[in-house]
Amino acid sequence: MPLRLHDTLERRVIDFTPLDPSGPVTFYTCGPTVYDYAHIGNFRSFLNADVLRKTLEFLGHDVRHVMNITDVGHMTDDTVADGGGEDKMAVAGKRLQEAKKSGSLPDGVELDPNDPTAIADFYAAAFVEDARILGLGVVEDADADPALMPRPSRWVPQMIALIERLIERDNAYVGGDGAVYFSVQSFPDYGRLSGNTIDALREGEGGRISANNQAAKRHPADFLLWKPDPSHLMRWVSPWGEGYPGWHLECSAMALGLLAPESGEFAGQIDLHSGGEDNIFPHHECEIAQSCAVTGSPRFARNWFHTRHLVVEGEKMSKSKGNFFTVRDILSKGATPAALRLELVRTHYRQNANFTFQGLRDCGRMVDRWCRLEAQLESGRVVAGDGAGPLESALPGFTNAISDDLNLARAIGVLNEAVNASRIEADAAVGDSSRATSELAALRRMNEVLGVLERNDTFAAAGDDDLAGQVEARIAARAEAKAGKDWPTADAIRDELTALGVAIKDGPEGTTWSRIVE
Numbered sequence: 001m002p003l004r005l006h007d008t009l010e011r012r013v014i015d016f017t018p019l020d021p022s023g024p025v026t027f028y029t030c031g032p033t034v035y036d037y038a039h040i041g042n043f044r045s046f047l048n049a050d051v052l053r054k055t056l057e058f059l060g061h062d063v064r065h066v067m068n069i070t071d072v073g074h075m076t077d078d079t080v081a082d083g084g085g086e087d088k089m090a091v092a093g094k095r096l097q098e099a100k101k102s103g104s105l106p107d108g109v110e111l112d113p114n115d116p117t118a119i120a121d122f123y124a125a126a127f128v129e130d131a132r133i134l135g136l137g138v139v140e141d142a143d144a145d146p147a148l149m150p151r152p153s154r155w156v157p158q159m160i161a162l163i164e165r166l167i168e169r170d171n172a173y174v175g176g177d178g179a180v181y182f183s184v185q186s187f188p189d190y191g192r193l194s195g196n197t198i199d200a201l202r203e204g205e206g207g208r209i210s211a212n213n214q215a216a217k218r219h220p221a222d223f224l225l226w227k228p229d230p231s232h233l234m235r236w237v238s239p240w241g242e243g244y245p246g247w248h249l250e251c252s253a254m255a256l257g258l259l260a261p262e263s264g265e266f267a268g269q270i271d272l273h274s275g276g277e278d279n280i281f282p283h284h285e286c287e288i289a290q291s292c293a294v295t296g297s298p299r300f301a302r303n304w305f306h307t308r309h310l311v312v313e314g315e316k317m318s319k320s321k322g323n324f325f326t327v328r329d330i331l332s333k334g335a336t337p338a339a340l341r342l343e344l345v346r347t348h349y350r351q352n353a354n355f356t357f358q359g360l361r362d363c364g365r366m367v368d369r370w371c372r373l374e375a376q377l378e379s380g381r382v383v384a385g386d387g388a389g390p391l392e393s394a395l396p397g398f399t400n401a402i403s404d405d406l407n408l409a410r411a412i413g414v415l416n417e418a419v420n421a422s423r424i425e426a427d428a429a430v431g432d433s434s435r436a437t438s439e440l441a442a443l444r445r446m447n448e449v450l451g452v453l454e455r456n457d458t459f460a461a462a463g464d465d466d467l468a469g470q471v472e473a474r475i476a477a478r479a480e481a482k483a484g485k486d487w488p489t490a491d492a493i494r495d496e497l498t499a500l501g502v503a504i505k506d507g508p509e510g511t512t513w514s515r516i517v518e
Contacts, residue, residue: 001403003059005052006350008280008304009193013405016056019266019302024062026259027053028301029138030251030275030283031067031149033074034123035092037326038130040344040355041310041317045276047341048307048349048406050136052274054449055402065148066258067138069127071120072153072234074247087244089116090233092123116234120151130327133337135451147258152250156236159245159253162294163225163238171293172225176216180226180240185219187289193304194281223286225249248286255300256291268295274305307349313356330360338456339364346408362512366412367456369419369472374443374453376424382436383422389435391442394418398446408450409508415446416510423476471502475511478504 003016018025029049032038038046046067056063074088097113111118128149131139142149152159163180166172171186184190184198191197201221226249228241235242259270268291275284284304291300312323330340342363347353376382383389394414401411422439447453474493481489497504497513504513 001059001399003055003403004405005303005305006405007302008306009301014303016303018061019269019271024064025056025272026270027056027063027065027272027274028251028255028259028270029065029067029273030279031069032123032127033070033088034120034127035074035088036095036123037328038127039317040312040325040327040330040340042276043130043134043327044310044344044353045274045307046131046136047134047345049274049305050138050451051345051349051406051408051449052272052305053137054451055406058399058445058449059403064259065138065141066255067136067149068251068254069120069124069149069151070247070250071116071124071151072244072250087233089119092116092119093233114233117153120153124151133331133455134327134341135337135455150254150258152245152254153234155250155253155257156245158257159249160226160236160238162249162253162256162290163240163245165294166225166290169293171290173218174240175218175222178228178241179216179224179243181217181222182225182286182290182293183218184221184223184289187293189292190221190289191285193285193288196281196285223248223282225290246286248283249290251283252287252291252294252300255287256295260295266297268292268297269299270301272303272305273301274307277306277308280304280306305349308352310344310353310355312354314354325355333357335360336364336367336456338367338452338454341455342367342412342450342452346412348409349406366416366510366512367452370415370443370447371453371456372472373419373422373424374440377436377440377443380433380436381424382439383424385435389439389442390418390421391439391446395442395445402449411446411449413508413510415450417479420476420479420510423473471497471513475504475513479511 004013005016006013027049029046031046032042049065049067053063053065072087072089093113093116096111096119100111100113111122113119128139128142138148163172166182167174167180170183172180172182175181184201191201198219198221224246226238226240226243226245228238228243229235230242232244235244255270255273256268260268262268273284273287288300292298311317312325315321315323317324327340331337339360340363343355343360344353346363394417397414398411401407401414404410444453474497478490478493481487481493494504502513504511
């Protein structure tokens with residue numbers, strides 16, 4: 001079944017067609033800047049990219065997936081095209097310096113705040129650990145091929161070569177301040193991804209263009225490729241002086257170098273590029289301009305995939321509000337990696353997501369139900385009947401849902417309906433082993449996209465949670481009553497659950513439940 005996927009550049013849902021049907025899908029994801037622990041908003045974007053990658057594999061594609069780990073050149077004010085504020089690695093050094101002075105460094109952490117490489121190594125290792133816990137496939141791939149998680153600090157020679165080619169093609173120039181800038185007027189399509197226009201991008205407008213050194217540039221929207229700065233914490237020798245590369249340049253060099261063919265019909269192009277919606281402008285806009293300018297290709301990424309923002313309990317994440325959470329924060333509260341992964345991806349990637357602790361609990365119970373059924377099927381217990389079982393019968397609907405622009409809510413709803421229909425009593429006798437095998441295979445097949453069954457590390461075996469088992473049995477009976485339009489029985493079951501102190505909620509993902517708090 002073909003994948004229908006929204007493309008930010010085209011502003012519509014299109015059929016995904018790989019550049020090379022005989023080769024792997026080439027997929028680049030903008031990864032973390034390792035100056036601090038990644039928060040759950042960051043991970044929503046990374047996990048949605050992982051779901052896309054798993055969906056492609058589910059549909060039969062091989063995928064070569066690259067995700068960078070940014071360790072230089074990413075400025076604190078990244079809403080302006082040529083970068084403003086300080087390098088985030090320098091900010092991390094100052095923060096750690098203060099922590100060291102106050103004795104508040106985490107136990108066992110010994111970092112030299114003046115050593116950006118050590119800082120990057122520490123936070124990169126923390127990110128990889130969190131990503132591995134949540135099941136990002138690119139991390140597992142990078143165990144065998146570290147090139148799949150490149151660091152810009154190790155790609156500076158390729159960036160310098162790219163700048164030299166841009167200057168040769170008159171797409172870049174040395175400004176009056178000695179820095180190298182990309183000339184947006186040399187690339188007529190600049191602004192197409194974000195909807196900006198060069199004429200509209202005047203100095204300071206919308207906070208998107210830096211007011212610094214405008215006299216040094218040909219156009220206010222021209223963005224930085226190389227900044228000479230012999231005092232910068234991380235710096236390299238270049239033809240334009242000792243300094244550091246622009247943030248946007250880094251991803252172009254790595255994506256082209258690791259994924260794009262150098263010759264042939266699709267030279268300079270990759271299949272997919274993902275990131276958060278805040279990357280659209282200026283980062284991805286600038287990537288397109290410099291990549292297409294240097295290769296001469298009409299496209300850089302054939303599909304642009306962007307995840308919208310995450311809020312927590314209806315509010316923007318903020319440390320001052322106490323609602324700013326890392327993966328470690330959430331797991332320390334007793335959540336399973338499976339529940340966190342599901343909570344972060346179950347809202348459609350093109351909608352803003354509201355992370356709630358009630359939603360996290362709902363996801364935990366949902367995965368528990370799936371795991372309980374998996375354990376029963378493993379033991380040979382199965383719903384009696386002829387032909388395909390409920391899970392096997394659900395596979396086409398599940399596939400249709402994920403193929404429809406990754407409609408995970410609908411896919412989860414299909415799975416939950418099948419799980420309800422697969423209700424097996426704990427003391428049921430072992431049934432048809434071939435039917436149990438087929439049902440187990442179907443459940444695990446759907447989990448290839450969701451990636452949660454193997455991450456439910458606190459799952460209690462079937463029968464260990466009497467309330468959960470009782471509630472789920474009544475929910476399944478209610479679903480059966482509703483299917484038969486027996487509304488009085490369905491209402492009576494709801495009342496029965498309310499008397500047990502349980503509230504139920506019907507939604508696109510099926511029926512979820514929670515304890516009623518007085």
